Amino acid sequence: MATPARPALLVYTRTTDYRHDSIPAGVAALRALGDFTVDATEDPAAFEEPLDRYAAVVFLSTSGEVLTPAGRRRLAAYVGAGGGFVGVHAAACTEYDWPYYGELIGARFDRHPAFQPGRALTEDHGHPATRHLPAVWEFTDEWYDFRTNPRGSVRVLLRADESSYDGGGMGEDHPLAWCREQGAGRVFYTALGHAAEAYDDPDFRAHLHGGITWAAGAIGQLSRGGGPT
Secondary structure: OOOOOOOEEEEEOOEOOOOOOOHHHHHHHHHHOOOOEEEEEOOHHHHHOOOOOOOEEEEEOOEEOOOOHHHHHHHHHHHHOOOEEEEEHHHHHEOOOOHHHHHHHOOOEEEOOOOEEEEEEEOOOOOOOOOOOOOEEEEEEOOOEEOOOOEOOEEEEEEEEHHHOOOOOOOOOOEEEEEEEEOOEEEEEEOOOOOHHHHHOHHHHHHHHHHHHHHOOOHHHHHHOOOOO
């Protein structure tokens, strides 16, 4: 019996503003997950072709304006028709001039304090991106603040404990990772992933894996042999 083809991811890493040195480590980590084939690109022309063959599109620390008008239309149509979308870290610093993208991602980046250790609080253990995490997760990152709090329009999975680091600006309710639906599609976003070292962390890799498989609707195929959850 032939082995079923692995689902494919389109991993987009174009930057027109700040560029993270961790992008190559992030791409390598996604390839190492093993459950997906990965097409990594910085070419906006990739979004001017049909996206139907991808189980999910991943914006990995993209920044600035990264899509053409045709690419924007393709991405919106893809997600609306059931495609998965995943944003990692600086994906929230992307496409500020496109209102649809702000709705898609859930919240836009505002600022961050210094890169430092802190604590993430697991709010929802019922999601594949967080079910493996402890209630209090010690991590080192930039602890993004957002222009708006997405709670109410997203399912919050992780939030920051601002008492555990210096410079937080959102208060006690500070979402860090969440998921939502857009049309027939699924969206997962995590603010974590600034440093290359994060992508070697087993808990962070499992966080990404769970978020991607959920967004791709591939939980059943990859985990339990049943339907997506």
